[in-house]
Amino acid sequence: MRAVSGKASRMFSPIVGEVSLTGKPFYARSQTILVSDKITSKSLGYSGCITKGPKRAFFYPDCIYEADDVSFLQEGDIICLDNDGHATILWEKGSYQNALFLTEACNCYCLMCPQPPKKHDKRLIQQAQKVLDLIKSKQIGHICITGGEPTLLGNDFLAILNRCVSEHPDAIIDILTNGKTFSDFNFTKSVANIANKNVKFCVSLHSDIDTIHDKIVGRNGSYSKTQLGIYNLAKFGCHIEIRHVITKLNWNRLLGFSEHLYNYFPFCSHYAFMGMEVHGEASRNHNEITIFPDDYRENLKKTVIFMHRRGLPVSIYNIPLCQCDEQIWPFARQSISSWKNFYPPQCEQCREKAACAGFFSTSAFLPTELVKPI
Amino acid sequence: MYRILPFQFKRSARDEVLMVNECGDYYFLDDASFDLFTRHIIDENSDIFYDLKSKLFLAQEDYEISLEKIAARYRTRKLFLREFTSLHMLVITLRCNQRCEYCQVSCAEQDAHAYDMNEGVAEKIVDMIFCAPTSHPKIEFQGGEPLLNWKVIERTVKYAKSVAQKTNKQVSFVICTNLIEISKEQLEFCQEHGVAISTSLDGPADIHDKCRKARIGDGTYRKFMEKLGLAREVVGYDGVDALMTTTAYSVERLREVIDEYVYQGMGGIFIRSLNPYGFAAEQANILGYDMRSFVDKYLEALKYIIQLNKKIFFPEHFATLLFSRILTPFSTGFVDLQSPSGCGISGVIYDFDGSVFPSDEARMLARMGDRHFFLGNVLTDSYTKIFAGEKLKQLTARACVETTPSCAWCAYQAYCGTDPVRNYLETGDELRAMRGSPFCEKHRLIFDGLFSILKNATDEEMDIIWSWITKNPDLVNRHESC
Numbered sequence: 001m002r003a004v005s006g007k008a009s010r011m012f013s014p015i016v017g018e019v020s021l022t023g024k025p026f027y028a029r030s031q032t033i034l035v036s037d038k039i040t041s042k043s044l045g046y047s048g049c050i051t052k053g054p055k056r057a058f059f060y061p062d063c064i065y066e067a068d069d070v071s072f073l074q075e076g077d078i079i080c081l082d083n084d085g086h087a088t089i090l091w092e093k094g095s096y097q098n099a100l101f102l103t104e105a106c107n108c109y110c111l112m113c114p115q116p117p118k119k120h121d122k123r124l125i126q127q128a129q130k131v132l133d134l135i136k137s138k139q140i141g142h143i144c145i146t147g148g149e150p151t152l153l154g155n156d157f158l159a160i161l162n163r164c165v166s167e168h169p170d171a172i173i174d175i176l177t178n179g180k181t182f183s184d185f186n187f188t189k190s191v192a193n194i195a196n197k198n199v200k201f202c203v204s205l206h207s208d209i210d211t212i213h214d215k216i217v218g219r220n221g222s223y224s225k226t227q228l229g230i231y232n233l234a235k236f237g238c239h240i241e242i243r244h245v246i247t248k249l250n251w252n253r254l255l256g257f258s259e260h261l262y263n264y265f266p267f268c269s270h271y272a273f274m275g276m277e278v279h280g281e282a283s284r285n286h287n288e289i290t291i292f293p294d295d296y297r298e299n300l301k302k303t304v305i306f307m308h309r310r311g312l313p314v315s316i317y318n319i320p321l322c323q324c325d326e327q328i329w330p331f332a333r334q335s336i337s338s339w340k341n342f343y344p345p346q347c348e349q350c351r352e353k354a355a356c357a358g359f360f361s362t363s364a365f366l367p368t369e370l371v372k373p374i
Numbered sequence: 375m376y377r378i379l380p381f382q383f384k385r386s387a388r389d390e391v392l393m394v395n396e397c398g399d400y401y402f403l404d405d406a407s408f409d410l411f412t413r414h415i416i417d418e419n420s421d422i423f424y425d426l427k428s429k430l431f432l433a434q435e436d437y438e439i440s441l442e443k444i445a446a447r448y449r450t451r452k453l454f455l456r457e458f459t460s461l462h463m464l465v466i467t468l469r470c471n472q473r474c475e476y477c478q479v480s481c482a483e484q485d486a487h488a489y490d491m492n493e494g495v496a497e498k499i500v501d502m503i504f505c506a507p508t509s510h511p512k513i514e515f516q517g518g519e520p521l522l523n524w525k526v527i528e529r530t531v532k533y534a535k536s537v538a539q540k541t542n543k544q545v546s547f548v549i550c551t552n553l554i555e556i557s558k559e560q561l562e563f564c565q566e567h568g569v570a571i572s573t574s575l576d577g578p579a580d581i582h583d584k585c586r587k588a589r590i591g592d593g594t595y596r597k598f599m600e601k602l603g604l605a606r607e608v609v610g611y612d613g614v615d616a617l618m619t620t621t622a623y624s625v626e627r628l629r630e631v632i633d634e635y636v637y638q639g640m641g642g643i644f645i646r647s648l649n650p651y652g653f654a655a656e657q658a659n660i661l662g663y664d665m666r667s668f669v670d671k672y673l674e675a676l677k678y679i680i681q682l683n684k685k686i687f688f689p690e691h692f693a694t695l696l697f698s699r700i701l702t703p704f705s706t707g708f709v710d711l712q713s714p715s716g717c718g719i720s721g722v723i724y725d726f727d728g729s730v731f732p733s734d735e736a737r738m739l740a741r742m743g744d745r746h747f748f749l750g751n752v753l754t755d756s757y758t759k760i761f762a763g764e765k766l767k768q769l770t771a772r773a774c775v776e777t778t779p780s781c782a783w784c785a786y787q788a789y790c791g792t793d794p795v796r797n798y799l800e801t802g803d804e805l806r807a808m809r810g811s812p813f814c815e816k817h818r819l820i821f822d823g824l825f826s827i828l829k830n831a832t833d834e835e836m837d838i839i840w841s842w843i844t845k846n847p848d849l850v851n852r853h854e855s856c
Contacts, residue, residue: 208428210436224439231442256428263399263429263703264443305833309840309849310702 002339004079004087006067009055014123015048015062015081016090016130019073031134033079033087035070039063048081078134080127090131097337099144100128100160106149108178109218110204111289112247112282114362117148125156132163144174151181151191162194172198174241179203180222182229192236200239200269203230207250208260216249216289227265234267241270247289251296254303262310271307273300274335275318275357283364292367293323301325321356322372329355336360349373376414376432379440383408384785392825397447398788399429400700402829451788453705454712454720457508459761461709461721463734464499464513466491466520466527468726468741472552472594475585476619476661478649478738481518484589490523491726496530498752499724504537505757511538514548514572516723516734521551524560531567548572552586553601554594561608571605573598575616575638577624577631584623585661602638611639619646621661625668628675636688643679644691645672647816649735650799655742665812669819677827683838687847694842696824699789702843709733711791711817715773718749718766728752730760732769735795747795769794772805780809786821 017033024032029045036043038053039060049063050070056063064087073079078091091098103124106117143164151157164173179201182188203226207213210223233240242261246254254273261271275293276282282289293300300316305327307314316324317335324332334341334357342361347353350373359366381395389405403411403422410416411432416423426432433440468489470481482489503511513534515527531547538545547569564571575598576582583593605614616635618624624631628645635643647668648661679690698706709716718732728751731737736747747769750760760766773794775781781792794804796813808814831839834850841849 209424210427210434210439212424221435224436227439228442231446253424253428256425260428264447266703309837309844311844311846 002072002089004050004064004067004070004073006050006064006085006087007055008081008083008085009060009063009065010058011083012048012062012081014083014127016078016127016134017047017081018134019075019077019079020046021073021075033081034061035073039065050079050081050087078131090127091135095338096142097144098142099146100131100164101146101148102128102150102157102160103148103153105152106147106178107152107180107219108149108222110281111216111218111249111285112245112276114277114279114282116281120148120153125153125160128160129163132160132167136167140168140171142172142174143168144176146176149178149181150175151177151187154187158190158194161191161199165194165196165199169196170198172200174200174202176202176243177204178217178222178226179205179229179233180225182232183225185232188229188232188236192233192238195238197239200241201233202241202243202272203233204243204245205230205261206244206247208253208257212250212253216247230265230268240265240268241272242268243272243274245274245276246291246293246296246300247276248291249289251291251299254296254299255306258303258306262307262312266310266312269313271312271314272317273303273314274316275323277318277360278363278365279360286365290365292370293319294367294370297323297325301328304328304331318357318360320358320371321352322350322374323367323370332357334358342366344368344371346371346373376418376427376434377437378412378414378432379430379444381431382783382785382787392785393431394785394788395430395444396788397430397444398451398699398703399431399447400825401425401429401431447703450703451705454707455714457510457707458719459506459722460508460510460707461512461514461716462499462503462506463516463721463723464491464496464520464530465724465726465737466496466515466517466530467523468518469522470518470552471522471555471589472519473587473589475587475657476621476648478734484522489518489726491526491728493526493529495724495726495728495753496526497533498728500530500534500537502724502730502752502757502760503534504541504543506761508543510544510546512546512548514550516550519552519555520549521555521560528563531563531569535567546570552594552598553605554588554597556601556605558604558608561605564613565609571609571614573602573605573614573616574618575602575635575640576618576621577627578634581624581627581631585619585621611641616640617644617646619648620663620668620671621648622663623661625663625671628671629678632675632679632682636682636686642689642691642694645675646692647672650796650812665815666819669816669823672820673823673827676823680827680835680838683841683850684834684853686852687841687850689842692820693824696789696820697828697839698843700824700828701839708791710793713773713775713787713791714770715792715794717747717769717773717794718761719770722749722761724752730755732766733793733795735793735799739795739799746798769804775808778805779807780814784808784818786818789821790817 017031019035020032021035026045032046033048034043034046035050039049039051039056043049046061049061050067051065052067055065064081074093076093077089079087079089081087103120104118105120206216213223214220304314314331316332321329336357340360340362341358343358352374381393383391383393385391391403391408394400407422430440430444468482469484469486471484534545550572553573579595582595586594588594676690676693682688695706695708709721723731723734723737725737730749731747749765773792775787775790775792781787797806798804837849841847
């Protein structure tokens, strides 16, 4: 997530509020963070401030001062000020890619995880609740619930999902999950009771072979639990999306994997084949897992055609157009979050750039020598 | 170590084994690997091992979830059972204005009014139809020529619609007619009430006229074409569908039959073999052929149709059905070929006098003098007695390929079905060893042919096959318009 760096005025608790660049009347300042060149008497009453200028006396609001770059902050963004001097955007106004990040804990340890699991920090739940408070009466089109593995939080997860569904009944809600928790039938039942037709469970499934999937996700027995979870979700009529990250460990079974999906999981509402972000664990395990789309070009083409012939809704995420066959371009989506989306200089000459997913700026290794402007 | 999951298999001539698992997933394996696999010593890191695991021919630690998956797909394939009973055929009259050479019904003279269904019986039948659990009953008017008793059709459609509204069900209608005496008013009624028309066209004029003859006089092709035009004017091209019956006259000329269907703008074709009932049984030596030569010609015709589809979208419906069973995990209802057999539980027929039979063939058998399959009469028996009675239960229990000798270990078991009425006709028993029966011969040889097509299909041909299964003409890039 994009962040501002500066210095914290003191050891304050995290402050979540809505960005204002122009200022608000005094009565409306308690949930607002003012972004201004310097701290003045006009800064009083806000829950926090961000400034490029210096720190002021103790009776001014807590702040991040001497901040590096505040230009990307917009009126209405929701941010969190931390006492380590960072201000992180939690909810970008007008963006379709906002997520409630509920936990860093996970019951898998994926070789390609861009953000390796850590112990659960309860403050993330409070932070998500606070974001929900701030967007409560707003028109929200899309909410992503993610982690870590958000379903591990049990009742906290149910409470957040319940708020999302009841406060934003028209919003599309995507839950990113490894699906293992749903192997518990009763848990699935309580989630399904809350979920409405706009809730989609995006379940990661990385192989049709148990041993390969379990190796990728770093925990034995995951494959069985995930697939049982998918069946449980299906029993309650939940919308399910299968997300498949293509790595060096599974690329040569792409076609077998899609046959398996069609034969045993044909009821899902969407199937996504995803290029990898070489970040976090993925960067550490680079040699073991990294493969570039150009290397599985033929397999991906066959797979997508296989799915399309059968009338299954299929998408390709995170793969630049020049790295996949023209026949399957109609299935490639611009899937990379705008803040980490990157196009190498060669792309300037490409006439398909506007339709292309591009690359992850966060990836430690970019196959830029393979970029072939179209 | 790994466990082998249940499957059926068949060795082909070319040192190759076709394996089909319990829920219909298939895989081709070379003889040597098959041997290693069954002896539990195949390399556990090989592609073949992974394929066999992915297709649920074997399992290791994932044993339980593998069984879950097989069960889920098995349930899905048998989903047609939930639509108990969806197809209801009514013999509106046994009278007919034609006297076709192969008539399975042994139709009656045009003035034999004793063979008409009356409105009272028709209403009783409709009441019974709506007792069935299915939410989408389909009512098919048959004969004889049902149009000869038109007022009962009108009454039945209107009455069924009113009952459907009360019971909150979706009812649909089909009239099986030779079209010869259809009037504009009748067509307008069909248009207004959404009654589909199913008719018969055997091929070009000389083939059609060879069997489909008027009661007094000659062939009916010219008259048929005239009425087909009229029907399409009123109900549109989609409102009229045609079926053909292959006889000794046409089995060598299927290509011409297909060309005629294309020329007449039909949306596809169903190449059907002859049924050994009624007049067809009496004339088997003239009209009939052995199954092997039918299947040879059928497969030839199918290949011709596949080539044709490079230009136009034109499915062969029987192949579409069987390809769906081989290639998809879904349920396909087809009364004549399913397990348990569709008799009574998927389709049922009500004779003009209210007698209920589990299939058209069972009724024909009764007409030939044997009322063995008579389930009851709507005038005297309750729904429960007819549809939940011992007779239909016994019939169904004895009509599952899973427990039929030779079907039980046939590689095509997951895709096939059985016909207890046909078995009874041929052997005096609903349950028989199927191997060697014409029914088995036909389907086994067709499956052999279809798997060989699948094995050798180009990408374009696979697109064509999938365009039939998914009814999506856009899957194929046509080379020229026709």
